[in-house]
Amino acid sequence: MNERFSSWASPRTELDKTSKRLLTAASFLLPILLWCLVSYSPYIWHPQMEITSPGQVSYFREGSLVDREVFEIERNKILEKTPEATVEQLPQGIPSNPVYLPAPHEVMTAMYTAFTTPPKRSNEPWLHESLLHSIQVIAWGFFWAMLFGVPLGILAGTYSSASYLIEPFTEFFRYLPAPAFGALAVAVLGIYDAPKIAIIFIGTFFQMVLIVAATTRKLNIALIEASLTLGCKGRRMIGKVILPGVLPDLYRDMRILLGWAWTYLIVAELIGTSSGITWFITQQARYKNFDNVFAAILMIGLIGLITDMILAHFGKRLFPWHQNK
Amino acid sequence: MTTEHPLAKWNTPEIEDRNQRILQRPPSLKISGMHKSFGHDGKMVKVLNDIDFTAYKREFVCVVGPSGCGKSTLARLIAGLETYEEGVISINDEVVSGPGPDRGMVFQSYSLFPWLTVKKNVMFGLVENGMSEISAEAEALQWIDLVGLERFANSYPHQLSGGMKQRVAIIRALANKPKVLLMDEPFSALDPKNRLKMQKYLLEIWKNIDITIFFITHDLEEAIYLADRILVLKAHPGEVVETLNVPLPRPRKEDTFLSEEFLATKAYLESLVHSEEEEVDMEEKLSMVRMVSVKSDVPDIF
Ligand SMILES: Nc1ncnc2c1ncn2[C@@H]1O[C@H](COP(=O)(O)OP(=O)(O)O)[C@@H](O)[C@H]1O
Ligand SMILES: [Mg+2]
Numbered sequence: 001m002n003e004r005f006s007s008w009a010s011p012r013t014e015l016d017k018t019s020k021r022l023l024t025a026a027s028f029l030l031p032i033l034l035w036c037l038v039s040y041s042p043y044i045w046h047p048q049m050e051i052t053s054p055g056q057v058s059y060f061r062e063g064s065l066v067d068r069e070v071f072e073i074e075r076n077k078i079l080e081k082t083p084e085a086t087v088e089q090l091p092q093g094i095p096s097n098p099v100y101l102p103a104p105h106e107v108m109t110a111m112y113t114a115f116t117t118p119p120k121r122s123n124e125p126w127l128h129e130s131l132l133h134s135i136q137v138i139a140w141g142f143f144w145a146m147l148f149g150v151p152l153g154i155l156a157g158t159y160s161s162a163s164y165l166i167e168p169f170t171e172f173f174r175y176l177p178a179p180a181f182g183a184l185a186v187a188v189l190g191i192y193d194a195p196k197i198a199i200i201f202i203g204t205f206f207q208m209v210l211i212v213a214a215t216t217r218k219l220n221i222a223l224i225e226a227s228l229t230l231g232c233k234g235r236r237m238i239g240k241v242i243l244p245g246v247l248p249d250l251y252r253d254m255r256i257l258l259g260w261a262w263t264y265l266i267v268a269e270l271i272g273t274s275s276g277i278t279w280f281i282t283q284q285a286r287y288k289n290f291d292n293v294f295a296a297i298l299m300i301g302l303i304g305l306i307t308d309m310i311l312a313h314f315g316k317r318l319f320p321w322h323q324n325k
Numbered sequence: 326m327t328t329e330h331p332l333a334k335w336n337t338p339e340i341e342d343r344n345q346r347i348l349q350r351p352p353s354l355k356i357s358g359m360h361k362s363f364g365h366d367g368k369m370v371k372v373l374n375d376i377d378f379t380a381y382k383r384e385f386v387c388v389v390g391p392s393g394c395g396k397s398t399l400a401r402l403i404a405g406l407e408t409y410e411e412g413v414i415s416i417n418d419e420v421v422s423g424p425g426p427d428r429g430m431v432f433q434s435y436s437l438f439p440w441l442t443v444k445k446n447v448m449f450g451l452v453e454n455g456m457s458e459i460s461a462e463a464e465a466l467q468w469i470d471l472v473g474l475e476r477f478a479n480s481y482p483h484q485l486s487g488g489m490k491q492r493v494a495i496i497r498a499l500a501n502k503p504k505v506l507l508m509d510e511p512f513s514a515l516d517p518k519n520r521l522k523m524q525k526y527l528l529e530i531w532k533n534i535d536i537t538i539f540f541i542t543h544d545l546e547e548a549i550y551l552a553d554r555i556l557v558l559k560a561h562p563g564e565v566v567e568t569l570n571v572p573l574p575r576p577r578k579e580d581t582f583l584s585e586e587f588l589a590t591k592a593y594l595e596s597l598v599h600s601e602e603e604e605v606d607m608e609e610k611l612s613m614v615r616m617v618s619v620k621s622d623v624p625d626i627f
Binding site: 220222223225226227228229230231232236240241244245247319320321322 | 401404405406424425426428429430432434435436437438439440441449450453454481482483494497498501
């Protein structure tokens, strides 16, 4: 046991299987535990009171939330006026958290009920339709970014001339925040999906070119030289040596970049007519259904995590020659 | 006045005769008046200065010299991977410009294509030079047989040991039927036992096919064991010190390593190469170590 813990504290040491599982579980369980503590133990936070009986306070309503301070002040006022006030005359309440911090079980329930609750108006989408719409926007934006970003990146990583032509401008452009192009995108592309896809594209494309170029440049030069001495020349080399050589790393880059694309989703979906999961979140926040808001946010995280795990799994099969995962 | 060469007494008439016959063969690789500099912070640093050397058909040449003297650079120049400012390199009287299939190269670091199986690696050059996949495959399998890797034809390089990787690298280069095989410290990453095995393999292959080998190494024993002639370079700038005929009969046997002529050649080469290598004053460093007091249960190791 002691050995196990000492391996936890030594730099860059491989852990045993149990430790790995333990720590992975803890990585999720610790934040959840914290959330549970804050939600279910009244002594940690609970800055508000949920009124169970308003007593003599005229503006208290049963079931509404008031700050603890306000509750105390009103209670003390009554006690000052009538020191022998009965329980019925005094306001009663239980400590609770603000409405924007729902408890874990509420969010878990919402994960399910959010899908089964019909939309408020008949022309509004169900949750699964919203999610599907979001995924489509991401997929298209990422597809266009890959279609142009990967070839340009490989060119820039292969030829110095292409690097000097492509990279300086890209380097400049990637500092421009993608959301800043929102209004422009709407003016040019309309209010529906096109400007949203454009924002995802702008957010990922420029990074992609630079990252792919850097990855391509990392290809072992000995492989290129070996292919030269074997008679591989010119443009053939891109297809025969460079592309297959960087493919596993390229795949890993795409996984990371896909994660970034998700971070642009919320801004993208606010542009033009609000849509997708963002529309659902803003709508639910307006109705103060914060359990649904949390559920939706968690869903984004889960979709991202699961996609990445699936891609990682496929990566192992696609590139059997690649050792360092 | 000419003094006798220190190794002259080992040159038996037989060996002398063989060496003379080598020099009468047509030249295979010819380097003349070669200069090469690299730019360092705007200054040009001369790495190779006026190199003249000729290797003859089916000769086995080894290149030794202190580290940094430009051995790798020389091999890369011959391979066409570097450009040079002055001089001529020709293979079979054809001037070299850029890489070409007449020169194969085996690198020090493993340079097999990791995404291709052993078979596909060997086929690579054949297909690039216009052979059809089917005949390339048949030919590749023959080469793989030759080095005893049939069982690994469909393995990926990462599944092979270091020695096996270099065997594949050698046949990958040889499959293209080059005139000259350039090898840059190909066995330096192997353990001594495997290295000896690979050296024997290489001599066996060399014996059986029409190839001139230009083999770079920093291991003097390896050079003596393999070479007909050894090209000794010195550093700053890289220049030819001597082209040494190895006074050992062929075929080389394993006990060659212990023979008197072998040890004499090694001692002589050491004197050539090591007089070059900068001697750090270890004596001074060691006396400082002595000043560090040792508190130990074992006060004296002698
Ligand atoms: N591409 C390069 N750019 C600049 N200097 C180089 C380059 N390649 C080699 N050199 C320099 O040339 C010298 C000879 O290098 P190298 O041929 O690798 O020596 P060796 O193989 O004999 O150890 C070294 O001083 C090295 O720093
Ligand atoms: Mg070297």
